[in-house]
Amino acid sequence: xxxxxxxxxxxxxxxxxxxxxxxxxxxxxxxxxxxxxxxxxxxxxxxxxxxxxxxxxxxxxxxxxxxxxxxxxxxxxxxxxxxxxxxxxxxxxxxxxxxxxxxxxxxxxxxxxxxxxxxxxxxxxxxxxxxxxxxxxxxxxxxxxxxxxxxxxxxxxxxxxxxxxxxxxxxxxxxxxxxxxxxxxxxxxxxxxxxxxxxxxxxxxxxxxxxxxxxxxxxxxxxxxxxxxxxxxxxxxxxxxxxxxxxx
Ligand code: MG
Ligand code: MG
Numbered sequence: 690x691x692x693x694x695x696x697x698x699x700x701x702x703x704x705x706x707x708x709x710x711x712x713x714x715x716x717x718x719x720x721x722x723x724x725x726x727x728x729x730x731x732x733x734x735x736x737x738x739x740x741x742x743x744x745x746x747x748x749x750x751x752x753x754x755x756x757x758x759x760x761x762x763x764x765x766x767x768x769x770x771x772x773x774x775x776x777x778x779x780x781x782x783x784x785x786x787x788x789x790x791x792x793x794x795x796x797x798x799x800x801x802x803x804x805x806x807x808x809x810x811x812x813x814x815x816x817x818x819x820x821x822x823x824x825x826x827x828x829x830x831x832x833x834x835x836x837x838x839x840x841x842x843x844x845x846x847x848x849x850x851x852x853x854x855x856x857x858x859x860x861x862x863x864x865x866x867x868x869x870x871x872x873x874x875x876x877x878x879x880x881x882x883x884x885x886x887x888x889x890x891x892x893x894x895x896x897x898x899x900x901x902x903x904x905x906x907x908x909x910x911x912x913x914x915x916x917x918x919x920x921x922x923x924x925x926x927x928x929x930x931x932x933x934x935x936x937x
Contacts, residue, residue, distance in 0.1 A: 690865075690866055691858060691865075691866045691867055691879075691882075691885060692858070692860055692861070692865060692866075693882060693883070693884030693885060694860055694884045694885075694886050694925065695884070698791065698860065698886075699884075699886065699925045699927075699932070699934075701788060701789050701790075701791040702788075702791045702792070702793060702859075702860065702886055702923065702925065702934050703925075703932075703934050704788045704789070704791075705742075705786050705787065705788035705789075705791050705792055705793035705923075705934070706786075706793035706795070706923050706933070706934030706935035706936065707793075707934075707935075707936070707937060708737065708740055708742055708786040708788055708793065709784050709785065709786045709793040709794065709795045709923075709935045710795065710935050710936050710937045711736070711740075711937065712733050712736050712737055712784045712786065713782070713784060713795065713797055714937075715732050715733055715736045716729060716732075716733060716756075716782045716784070716797075716799065717799065719732050720774070720780065720799045720800075720801055721774070721801065721802075722773075722774055722775055722776045722801055722802060723773055723774065724773065724774050725769075725770070725771055725772060725773050725774075726758040726760065726767070726769035726770055726771075726772050726774070726780075727754075727769045727770050727771065729756065729758060729769065729782065730754045730755055730756045730758060730769035731755075733755055733756050733782075733784060734747070734754075734755035734756075737755065737786055740786075742786050742787060742788050743786070743787040744756070744784075744785065744786065744787075745785025745786060745787050745792050745793075745794065745863045746783070746784075746785050746863075749863060752766075752768075752907060753768060754768055754769045755784075756769060756782055756783060756784050757769075757781075757782075757783040757796075757907075758780060758781070758782050758783075759780070759781040759783075759908070759919075760772060760774065760778050760779070760780050760781075761778055761779060761916055762910055762911045762914045762915060762916060762917075763781075763908055763909070763910050763911075764851065764854070764892060764894075764900050764909045764910055764911055764917050764919075765781075765783075765851075765854050765892060765900075765909045765919065766907045766908060766909050767781075767907070767908045767909075768905055768907050768908055774801045775801060776801055776802035776803070777800075777801065777802060777803070777804060777805060777808070778800070778801040779798055779799070779800055779801075779804065779808050779811070779812060779916065779918060780798065780799045780800075780801060781796055781797070781798045781799075781917075781918065781919045782796065782797060782798075782799060783795075783796040783919075783921065784796075785863055790861055791860060791861060792859050792860065792861075792862070792863050792923075793859075793923050793934055793935050794859050794863065794888045794890075794921060794923050794935070795888075795921050795922055795923060795935035796890055796919045796920055796921035797920055797921075798812045798815060798816075798918040798919060798920060800812065807895075808916065810846070811848065811893065811895060811916060811917075811918050812918050814842060814843060814846040814848060814893055814918075815843075815891060815892075815893040815918035815919060815920050816920050817842050817846075818838075818839045818840075818842040818843050818850070818891045818893055818920070819839065819889060819890070819891055819920040819921065819922060821838040821839055821841070821842045822835045822836070822838050822839040822889045822891060823835075823889055823922060823924055823931050823933065824838065824931065825837075825838045826881060826887070826889070826924050826926050826930060826931035827881065827926070827930045827931070828880075828881055828882055828883045828926055828927075828928060829881075830880075830881050831875075831876050831877055831878045831879065831880055831881060832867060832869065832870070832873065832877075832878030832879045832880075832881065833873035833874045833875055833876060833877035833878035834873070834875050834876065834878075834881075835869060835873065835881075835889060836855075836869070836870045836871060836872045836873025836874075836878070837872070837873045837874060837875045839871050839872070839889070839891040840871060840872040840873065843871075843891065843893045846893075848893045848894060848895055848896075849893075849894050849896065849897070849898050850871040850872050850891055850892065850893060850894070850898070851871060851891075851892035851893075851894055851898045851900065851917065852870065852871060852872055852898065853898075853900060854871075854892055854900075854909070855868055855869055855870045855871045855890070856868070856869030856870075856871070856887060856888045856889045856890045856921070857869055857887065857888050858885065858886065858887055858888075859886055859887065859888045859923055860886050867879055867885075867887070869887050869888065869889055869890075871890075871891045871892060881926050882926065883926055883927060883928050884925075884926065885925070885926045886923065886924070886925045886926070886934070887923070887924055887926070888921055888922070888923050888924075889921065889922055889924055890919060890920070890921030890922075891919065891920065892917055892918075892919045893917060893918050893919070894911065894915055894916070894917040895915050895916050895917070896913075896915050897911075897912070897913055897915060898911075898915075898917070899911070899912035899913065900912060921935075922934070922935045922936075923935045
């Protein structure tokens with residue numbers, strides 16, 4: 690069931706999203722060689738709680754941390770831990786915040802120090818893929834338009850999108866209907882409607898997106914050790930088009 694949100698609810702989600710964006714500034718400050726992913730996680734949790742809010746992911750279906758952090762070949766749902774970041778790593782940090790019962794959800798991919806041109810290109814293409822998807826979020830369009838736009842940017846850059854893990858509705862629940870695939874056909878899928886709030890979150894892989902889940906039951910990695918990047922915004926569909934929630 691898709692819950693359409695009122696302007697009041699969208700305003701609350703905007704505040705949740707603003708806090709997510711602020712938490713990403715905390716991440717940016719900590720993104721340096723030698724830091725562990727757990728230290729980044731704790732800094733984000735401290736920030737969220739200092740605002741009187743709750744990290745969406747902590748305890749969600751038993752998830753043990755406040756952020757998901759994935760390095761290089763790790764793809765999604767990584768549990769922060771003792772891994773030390775090294776110069777040249779790409780690091781995907783996914784953050785959710787609950788503000789007055791509403792969630793904001795956003796992933797960004799960071800570089801540690803200077804990235805190789807190949808990694809830089811992957812990260813930029815992923816950001817462009819996300820924004821191409823966001824640009825389709827109009828009430829006259831279909832879910833397939835969003836997926837197609839993301840897929841096209843990825844493929845035009847020589848990459849492939851991950852098809853097993855995609856976006857989702859978000860609101861009072863971290864994950865709700867509808868699902869938001871990273872691929873699609875223009876004009877296909879459910880019609881987009883005013884009041885839908887969705888997390889758009891392409892995972893772009895350099896090649897073969899095959900994935901497997903580690904024995905921690907959460908961390909999903911590339912089966913063949915390939916790099917991937919991911920970017921995500923929470924977006925409300927308004928009569929005038931997309932309103933991005935997860936910005937400052
Ligand atoms: Mg997320
Ligand atoms: Mg999400």
